[in-house]
Amino acid sequence: MTKIRVTKRFHFEMAHALYQYDGLCRNIHGHSYNLQVTLIGETKKQPGNPKDGMVLDFSDLKAVVKSKIVNRFDHALMVNSLFSKKQIDLLKQTSERIIVVDFQPTSENIVTYISEILKQHLPSGVSLFSIRLYETVTSYAEWFAADN
Numbered sequence: 001m002t003k004i005r006v007t008k009r010f011h012f013e014m015a016h017a018l019y020q021y022d023g024l025c026r027n028i029h030g031h032s033y034n035l036q037v038t039l040i041g042e043t044k045k046q047p048g049n050p051k052d053g054m055v056l057d058f059s060d061l062k063a064v065v066k067s068k069i070v071n072r073f074d075h076a077l078m079v080n081s082l083f084s085k086k087q088i089d090l091l092k093q094t095s096e097r098i099i100v101v102d103f104q105p106t107s108e109n110i111v112t113y114i115s116e117i118l119k120q121h122l123p124s125g126v127s128l129f130s131i132r133l134y135e136t137v138t139s140y141a142e143w144f145a146a147d148n
Helices: 058-073 086-095 107-121
Strands: 002-016 028-042 078-080 096-101 126-134 140-143
Touching: 002 126, 028 058, 058 078, 058 107, 078 086, 086 096, 107 126, 107 140
Parallel strands: 002 078, 078 096
Antiparallel strands: 002 028, 028 126, 126 140
8 A cells, every 4th residue: 555644734832941051042932833743644545435535634633733732832831840849830920831841842852742742642544754843944853753
């Protein structure tokens, strides 16, 4: 059977701060993230079915990524759990959307985190092929299933 890759793009705004980083990124700052999610699978062979010929309906992919990633990350602040409880509590007083993670919130770690979330929510017969997360217009981190 022929394998086909399908890709959908998403956008969200998110801030982060890198714990004890030795540069400017230790300060809270935001990015306009662009996310590309690529799935791989075989097309449905169901003549007469409206979804015949699809790997996955783009609207189904959109629903998963929007509910599990975009709606959660958009306009949030992501920080490492190594920040003190006092610092995190202070941030929570000024922001409703704090995501505390057990890793340094670099693009590399965030793209891996996204892959772990999405793999759990894909329908059978469809696999995550790659994820590309643009932190800026010229910089991105990329995750490939074949490498992991």
